[in-house]
Amino acid sequence: MSLLSLQNVIKKFGGLTAVNDVSFTVDEQSVVGLIGPNGAGKTTVFNLITGNYAPLSGTVTFRGQVINGQKPYKIVQQGIARTFQNIRLFQQMSLLENVLAGRHCRMHAGLFASMFCLPWQQREEKSAVERAMQELAFVGLDAGYDNEAGNLSYGNQRLLEIARALATDPKLIILDEPAGGMNDQETAALTELIAAIQKRGITVLLIEHDMNLVMNICQKLVVLEYGAKIAEGTPEEIKSNPKVIEAYLGTSDDE
Amino acid sequence: MEALKQTRHIGFWTGIVFFALMAVLAIALESSSGGNTWLRTLNNIGIFTALALSLNIILGQTGLFNMGHIAFFALGAYVTAVLNSVLGWPIIYTLPFAACITALFAFVVALPVIHLRGDYLLVVTIGISEILRIAFVNDIFGLTQGPNGITGIQRIELFGYRFMSQFAQFYLIWGFVAITACLFYFLEHSRFGRALNYIKYDEVAASGNGVNIVRYKLIAFALGAFWAGMVGTIYAPFIRTISPGLFEFKESVLLFAIVILAGGGNIVGIVLASFLLVGMRDVLTMFGDWSMLLFGLMMVVIMIIRPQGIMKPRRRQYNAGHLVGKFPSGIGKKAGLSAGNQAEVVE
Amino acid sequence: MDIFITQLSNGLAIGSIYALVALGYTMVYGILRLINFAHGDLFTIGAYFGLTILVSFALQGNVSPLIIPWILIIMAAIGVAIIGFLLERVAYRPLRNANRLAAVVSAFGASIFFANALKLIYSPNRQSYPADIINLPNIPIFGVDIQSKRLIMFGTAVLLMALLYWYINHTRTGTAIRAVAIDQGAAKLMGINVNKIISLVFIIGPALGGAAGVLMGLFYGQIHPEMGFSFGLKAFVAAIIGGIGNIPGAMLGGLLLGVVEAIAGGYVSGSWKDAIAFGALIVILIFRPTGILGERVADKI
Numbered sequence: 082m083s084l085l086s087l088q089n090v091i092k093k094f095g096g097l098t099a100v101n102d103v104s105f106t107v108d109e110q111s112v113v114g115l116i117g118p119n120g121a122g123k124t125t126v127f128n129l130i131t132g133n134y135a136p137l138s139g140t141v142t143f144r145g146q147v148i149n150g151q152k153p154y155k156i157v158q159q160g161i162a163r164t165f166q167n168i169r170l171f172q173q174m175s176l177l178e179n180v181l182a183g184r185h186c187r188m189h190a191g192l193f194a195s196m197f198c199l200p201w202q203q204r205e206e207k208s209a210v211e212r213a214m215q216e217l218a219f220v221g222l223d224a225g226y227d228n229e230a231g232n233l234s235y236g237n238q239r240l241l242e243i244a245r246a247l248a249t250d251p252k253l254i255i256l257d258e259p260a261g262g263m264n265d266q267e268t269a270a271l272t273e274l275i276a277a278i279q280k281r282g283i284t285v286l287l288i289e290h291d292m293n294l295v296m297n298i299c300q301k302l303v304v305l306e307y308g309a310k311i312a313e314g315t316p317e318e319i320k321s322n323p324k325v326i327e328a329y330l331g332t333s334d335d336e
Numbered sequence: 337m338e339a340l341k342q343t344r345h346i347g348f349w350t351g352i353v354f355f356a357l358m359a360v361l362a363i364a365l366e367s368s369s370g371g372n373t374w375l376r377t378l379n380n381i382g383i384f385t386a387l388a389l390s391l392n393i394i395l396g397q398t399g400l401f402n403m404g405h406i407a408f409f410a411l412g413a414y415v416t417a418v419l420n421s422v423l424g425w426p427i428i429y430t431l432p433f434a435a436c437i438t439a440l441f442a443f444v445v446a447l448p449v450i451h452l453r454g455d456y457l458l459v460v461t462i463g464i465s466e467i468l469r470i471a472f473v474n475d476i477f478g479l480t481q482g483p484n485g486i487t488g489i490q491r492i493e494l495f496g497y498r499f500m501s502q503f504a505q506f507y508l509i510w511g512f513v514a515i516t517a518c519l520f521y522f523l524e525h526s527r528f529g530r531a532l533n534y535i536k537y538d539e540v541a542a543s544g545n546g547v548n549i550v551r552y553k554l555i556a557f558a559l560g561a562f563w564a565g566m567v568g569t570i571y572a573p574f575i576r577t578i579s580p581g582l583f584e585f586k587e588s589v590l591l592f593a594i595v596i597l598a599g600g601g602n603i604v605g606i607v608l609a610s611f612l613l614v615g616m617r618d619v620l621t622m623f624g625d626w627s628m629l630l631f632g633l634m635m636v637v638i639m640i641i642r643p644q645g646i647m648k649p650r651r652r653q654y655n656a657g658h659l660v661g662k663f664p665s666g667i668g669k670k671a672g673l674s675a676g677n678q679a680e681v682v683e
Numbered sequence: 684m685d686i687f688i689t690q691l692s693n694g695l696a697i698g699s700i701y702a703l704v705a706l707g708y709t710m711v712y713g714i715l716r717l718i719n720f721a722h723g724d725l726f727t728i729g730a731y732f733g734l735t736i737l738v739s740f741a742l743q744g745n746v747s748p749l750i751i752p753w754i755l756i757i758m759a760a761i762g763v764a765i766i767g768f769l770l771e772r773v774a775y776r777p778l779r780n781a782n783r784l785a786a787v788v789s790a791f792g793a794s795i796f797f798a799n800a801l802k803l804i805y806s807p808n809r810q811s812y813p814a815d816i817i818n819l820p821n822i823p824i825f826g827v828d829i830q831s832k833r834l835i836m837f838g839t840a841v842l843l844m845a846l847l848y849w850y851i852n853h854t855r856t857g858t859a860i861r862a863v864a865i866d867q868g869a870a871k872l873m874g875i876n877v878n879k880i881i882s883l884v885f886i887i888g889p890a891l892g893g894a895a896g897v898l899m900g901l902f903y904g905q906i907h908p909e910m911g912f913s914f915g916l917k918a919f920v921a922a923i924i925g926g927i928g929n930i931p932g933a934m935l936g937g938l939l940l941g942v943v944e945a946i947a948g949g950y951v952s953g954s955w956k957d958a959i960a961f962g963a964l965i966v967i968l969i970f971r972p973t974g975i976l977g978e979r980v981a982d983k984i
Contacts, residue, residue: 124984131544133984157546165984169541171534175651181527182534186546188527192555195526196519202526209527214656218663226656249546270667277666401784448969455718456968459923462916463961470958540984585916586795593788629799635792636774643781 084109084284085130085161085253090139090149092125099125100136101308107253107301112275112285114295116319117305118328123288124166126305127255130286131163132156144252158186160252164242164259166288172231176222179230179241180213183248216244220274235262243274247283254278256287260294272298296320304328347604347650348521354607355514359507366503375502377618382509383571385610388594389516389603390563395592396601397529398556399536401458404465405591408561410583411438412568414472417486417578418479427492431569438565439558446557450550465588472580485579492573505574512570516563517603524603525652532556533601590614593635599645608646612638688827690949691942696833696902698941699840703895704918705925705933706847707888713864713928714884716783720790721770723915724797725763725889729896730906731801732759734812748817752839755897760890767889768882794912801908809907812900836902843894844934847887851930860884864928913957917944920964926977935975940964 083106092100100122107113115123128134130141132153141149148156162183171179188209194202217223220240222233230241239259246254259275260268268291275298278285289295295302296316304312304319306328312319319325362378365371391405415434419425449460475482492499492508499508523529531552534542543549572578594613598605616634620627704726711719733755737743742751774793778786817835821828851857862870863880871877899914900906917940925936940960947959967975 128984133540133544152548153543154546154548157544163544165541165544167983169538169544171537171541173537173649173651174533175654177654177656178530178533178652181530182542182545182547185527185531185534190527192523192528192559195528196523198522206526210654210656211659214659215663218661219666221665221667223660223663226660227651227653229651245545274666449965452968452972455712455927456923456972456974458718459920460965460968463920463964466916467958467961470955474954585912589791592784593791596782596784596788625803626799628795629803632792632795632797632799635795636789637792639785639789639792640774640777643778643785645782645785 083107084144085286086142087126087130088140088142090126090129090141091137092122092129092134093137099308100129102139103305103308103310104139105303105310105313107284107286110279110282110284111300112279112287112298114299114302115286115288115305116290116292116295116302117311121305122308123305124257125308127163127257127286127288130156131161131255154186157249157251160250161255162246162249162251162253163255164239164246164257166257166261168235168238168242170230170238170241170245172229174230175227176217176230176233176241177210177213177226180216180244180248181209183216183245184209184213186249213248216248217241219247219277220244221270236264236267239263240271240274243278247278251283253284253286256285256289258288258290260289260291268294348518350604351514351517351521355510358510362503362506362510372502375506377615379502379506379509379574380618381610381614382506382513383567383574384591384594384614385607386509386513386516386567386570387564388591388598388606388610389513389520390560390567391591392560392595392598392601392603392606393520393523393532393563394556394560395595396598396606397524397532397536398553400553400556401454402461402557402560403458403588403592404461404463404585405560405564406583406585406588407461407465407468408438408442408564409568409571409587410465410468410472410580411441411561412565413572413578413583414480414486414568415565416569416572417489420489420572421486422479427490427569427573428494431566434569435562435565438568439562442561443554443558446554450553450557462585462588465583466585469580469583469585472583480580483580485577485581487577489572489576489578491576492570499573509570509574512567513607517607521603524601528552530652590617597638597642597645599642599647600649602645602647602649605645605647612646685827686949687946688825689829690945692824692827692829692833693949694942694945695938696837696941697945698921698938699837699844700895700899700937701918701921701941702934702937703840703843703891703898704915705922705937706844706930707892708919708922709925709927709930709933710860710884710888712922713930714860714867714881715775715779715786717775717786718790718919719775719888720787720915720919721774721793721797722888722892723911723913723918724794724801725767725770725911726892726896726899726915726918727801727906727908727911728766728797729759729763729893730900730910731805731810731896731908732762732893733897733900734810734906737812737816743813743816751816752835752897752901755901756839756894759893759897763893763896764886764890767885767892770889771882771885794915798909798912805908807908809905811904812906814904816901832902836898839898840895843891847891848930856880856883917957917960920960924964924967924974926971926974929974929976929978932974932976939975 086106088104090100090103103126117123129136132151135150140147143159143161188205190202190205214223217226220243222237222241233241260271263271272294275285299316302316302319303310304325311324311328312322365374387409394400394402412434415437416427416430419430420427445464452460472480473483499505531547534547535549535552539549590613594609597609617631620630623630707722708719711717736755736758770793774789775786778789817832819831822831851860859875859880862875863877867877921936921940922933924940925932943963944956944960948956
């Protein structure tokens, strides 16, 4: 059975249909790419999965449970973590604290336990710090754990967001243009990182414009145009799909 | 203590030294002539420090623009005054009631407006505090005795000791400030405190990492109010007569200014800013009619000199250095993104 | 019904003053995202300027009573505009790039300064404009006698607002002001001198506030140094109700607040009048979180 499935999902903003009757599935432990021209509604699909938007109709099913309409914080708890297209780190906080944000949904200390430093709360903090350091090391940023997140380079900020998402113990991680603003060398490292994430048993769904990256690491691609799905298949199938070529390059009589 | 092993608590030790010095200062003032006036000023500062610390949870830590905090203080003071003067309860028993009623009030009024953004929340909190003050003036439920207020509030009595003199109340007030600072310090260095900061910096990212925004905002409001209610309970027997005139909007402004001047929710900054603003207001009274003019001028000048606040927002320090390099990376070192592993220089 | 019409006319009259003052808040907010809490005190300064001019030039009796208001309004507006210009230079410009709330605290400092300066210069007590400057008979509307000075006040305020509306929407400078409000960076790139526009807004807003102060003195008589604090607060509430940053919104909010307050005062109780005004604010914001005409801003995710 698939980990995540979207069925006939529709989202409108005023008169504009941003996502039009989109259905696709993501299999467990696979890497799936969501591609399409700018403005095709890719990020909107992500926002529908993560609860930032609620669909007008259709269902989003995760591990057999319908999750659409739930608040983002509940969806994270169920095992979907995400990064943002326009990086949303806590700029003024340290790298470590950013990753600790990801641990939030797996911790329990509330007002009382925190204020009075109960022993179990202290143990929980300690193991959260360890786990956060582990994720920082995983993306190669552990040495600078005490630095301010806002001072990182663009590429490293994207990696930090991935570390923060991984810290939530996700079953599915959703990456919105992870290679955006990265140079070739950085993109190569990212490719390696995504493979390592997959190896940890975490399913990956990503939006990316870097076709090399997408074709390299994805087992399956879903192509959107004007909010609707126009193709779905393996990278090879997509490469030769005439509809996709048309969407990306335009028809010949446009010239 | 385990907490001290977790993080490097520099601020914590600063605090202990500070409160020890304050205790010595009080003894010195008590034995000197004319020291009583200064003790009174220090007590005033203490009350405002405790209040500003409670507002700091809401405004400094969570970033909710609450400009009606004085209402919570007023409600706490009035609940205590009514229970004491009408029903004859000893003050110390009124403490939990004043705190809980105030927290409940804050929770109920914040519930429908908590989603409002920045300045809209600011004006609503002003509105709430003004409505409450008008209710006190209009002798609501026949309990608050109108503009003249409630008189004859008894002093606090603990274990048979009655806190009468400024000197005795100094220890009561500043003891409360010390406990408050300590508990809020721990709170700041926890999952809860971090969650408040995540909300302040980016609500979407906070919620995307599992923080229940509405819940935490409401708890922050209720906690700040709970504490302000307790400060109100200490304040009522301190001045013995409370009236709506004590809880005007300008007092909220003063508290707001203290938290902003402190800089990014910094507890040490709150104490310093309270000394600076409340102390200045007290000291400037020696200039008579000119005092408030000078006070207003000083507020402008101080903000221009220190727009970022007295203190820098301190990033929490974690004891994680020993974990560096202990865990495997998902990126081979050959790939070259490990540049991020050195301390980065950004121009 | 008679009470209703009387209260409605009272509400519209005071509401037009709220609207004039609210415009100052909303214009500054629209451009700097700053709540200029000293604006209420500029209004008070206008009222005192008006009184000083009236008394020291011995206008009453020597000049036609129909011209007096205009002389006072223009001169007070100029005086307050100068103070507004200086206020921005001294208290706000150094904080332009700082935390937004630092400027708010500075604004409160300025507000305290102004109110206490007035106390020192004039007196902490109430002062009165002469009661008989404009003596005209009442005018019957729907069978109810309406004080003609209410009508003059309302008319003057509406005229000033119409002038502003025309200026903002139909002149080159007005266009520049709107452009700066939308995007300072882009406006700068288009060759607009942003500093000049900000200064201009701190001239127009306070001028309107000062004019409102004169109207207040002329038609309600009594003024005192701290009236700007609560009056300014209510004008700010009016700006928020209308949707802060929005010029027609400030006009609408002011009139609405004036009417709600007058009717509440007439039917419920005078002592709860302010509480009802704030209550109306809260209810409106619960249902329209950015005010009646305010735009809703969605978070870009």
